[in-house]
Amino acid sequence: MALLAVEGITKRFGGVVANHNISFAVQPGEIVGLIGPNGAGKSTLFEVITGYYPPDEGDVWFETQRLVGRRPDQVNRLGIGRTFQKLRPFRNMTVLENVMVAAMQHRADPAGARQEALRYLEFVELADKGDRYAGHLNTGERKRLELARAMATRPRLLLLDEVTGGVDQRTIPTLLQLIARLRRDQGLTLVVIEHNMRVIMSISDRIVALHLGKVIADGPPSAVGKDRRVIEAYLGEAFATPAGAGPGA
């Protein structure tokens, strides 16, 4: 069965419909890319799935568990981790402590949590900065920290909100490798919001495209790339369809 099933999610803010009847499913082991112009409702969808906003209509299922109505911490403990678009490190705690907090869900003792945290920091290549205060990291480092922190809760599904935004172009390949390894080595399923078309087309098994709160395409990157509605949504940003050959972000 699907690992994550989004069914008819509708979310309104006053007069604005941020999500309108959104439905799609994510199979175990998939990497699903979530794309759409600004304001398409991607981050809102993440907030709804992870329990920060209650939807006005619809349901979200994590295998057999209903997510709607659960608090964010409950959603996480079920096995869903996430990063935030506007990064949220624990600024006055060190890098190591940031990840330890997350690891403590499964290893309550600080010594054990420290060991685990180090492993995740090594995975994202931040282990040598363990004693730095999280508030002193640059954007790329913070993104990796947030990833390590999300991983430390041992999720089965990871929701990544903006992997490459604000990150030095040269580090993007490293990040991409990280994400590939997440699936390959850690057995994670991923849903990734991303604006960099080249990146998202190259790493995703499937793409779900949103526009003005609605799903306008759902399929493999090659198909979605050719989808006229998707191209129109990105008015003026025509991109070539073969994965990886786009004009870039």
Added chain:
Amino acid sequence: MFNVPSADVLLQGVLNGLLMGCLYALIAAGLSLIFGLMEIVNFAHGEFLMLGMYTTFWMYALFALDPLLSVPISAAALFLLGWLTHKGIIRRILGGPMLAQIFATFGLGIFLRAAAQFLWTPDFRQVGRAWIQGPVRILGVSVGLPQVVASGACLVAFGLLYLFITKTETGAALEATAQDREAAALMGINTERMFALGWGIGAACVGVAGAFLASFFYVFPYVGWLFALMAYVTVALGGFGSIPGSLVAGLLIGLIEVLSGLLIAPAFKYAAVFAVYLAVVLIRPQGLFGKF
């Protein structure tokens, strides 16, 4: 446990509640303006009011100036105080930790209260003979004329504030800064000046309220504290950041305060008002008209 007062007493209570409510509205408007701009609660707001009252009192005691004439003086003095508070203190804690934001003004309030007590003793002061005094009959019941005038003046000040915000260019700039600081800055608005102006105007509001309040209320160092709580609840009920909300909420709070005092017992005023506060922030955090 419930007293049922006579119709006369009830009517008088309702009137007094509404009259007081106008004062709460103006006091709360100042607080709301500041919060709308920068999401900072001025925990010294009550002390600003107290200083406005003392200014008026000393103008009367030293120069025989009637409270009515002291209104502009009090407003100007408080404007300056608000401006300086921003420049000296608030500017440095914007975006800082919650602890700093709360204690910066909380400490200022304590300091001002203590300074008032140190300089002027805890004695209760009173403006003995104001031009406007005595009772007046409205709808067949007797209420104090100073209260009526005060309320009317507060409504006028409130209206002026509202017009300023909505009809003038500076007011629009203030609104823009409150809505979206970064966008306002990009549009060329000097947000730093807007903040200082907001503090000045917010303080001036209580300066006006304080001047009128002094004409019929005792003046003492802790007087501001009494009104501060009412102001916080009013702002929460009306909605932090909403000026019109302060008016509706102020009137409501004034009514609730008086009626709970009449119907239950005077000691339970705070309990009733606080119950309202809790209900509002838990059920509808953005208040009646607010944006947060």
Added chain:
Amino acid sequence: MAGTTGPVERADAEAPASRRPGWGAVLLAALLGAVLVFPWVFRLPYHRDVAIKIFLYAMLAQAWNILAGYCGQISLGHAVFFGTGAYTSTVLQMRWGWNPWLGLVAGIVVAVALSQVIGYPCFRLRGHYFAIATIAIGEIVQTVGINWEFIGGARGLTMPLRKDSLLAFQFHASKYPYYYIMAGLLALCMLVSWRIERTRLGYYFRAIREDPAAAQSVGISITKYKLIAIAISAAFVAAGGTFYAQYVLYLDPDSVLPLSLSILVCLLAVVGGTGTLWGPLVGAALLIPLSEFTRIQFGGTGGAVDLLIYGALLTSVAVFQPAGLVGMVQRWRGR
């Protein structure tokens, strides 16, 4: 994925420099020794009273620190727990002849219960809103105290004197036992804080303080842990209240429920350093003697001068050095 030696070594140095064994242990031993010996060196009752005051307020500030410093929930009405402890144990003694130590426990239970009743609805409120709610609660409880005849109303309660004994928790001939009991309570509170700091509870508290939404995203139930924090905090403050009642043998709303107490408790922790283990004690050790000094110097208006300094200090620390004295030192040492 075996750890290299570099990061592992550095990670082991995660404890602040002040906790390197050796220096720290020596200082701690010296401090404990000084505390033990103090009443025999400084024999005047006045010295002992000031010391007791320092210990009491340091403990109250430390308890406040657990909720506000570590967990980030800033309460401006903490006196309610002090009064709850004091009144509960005293009323139980006076009306139903309870033993004061049982009364102490009862006071803690009632205070903890109260903390949950307050916390459950109010913890949904963000920083400023929560602070305002605590102010209002403080005012309400004080009003209740003044008007509730059952617990003495505005007149307060005068504790009936009993013969000196530990069981009766009263000492008249020699007040040394009070000193040691209070020192013991403070030590217990600091021990609990120290344990919190080093265990998951402390990490979770700090995460909630730093960013509640992010804390939730890693599985922390913020309401649950805030309720734990306020329970621990209320327990110690209530114990302090009972101690106060047994020490002063008189209480009224003005002495155990006033705003000034709530303010003082915040002040000591803020100046000394919130979120640190030694901050509240440092704050108390500096500011209590200072307030004694101003009281002597300025006599009648002494109260106002106290608050004048408190207000100025609070604002200055908040603006220039929110980490407080101990926090400042910690930053310098690159912790």
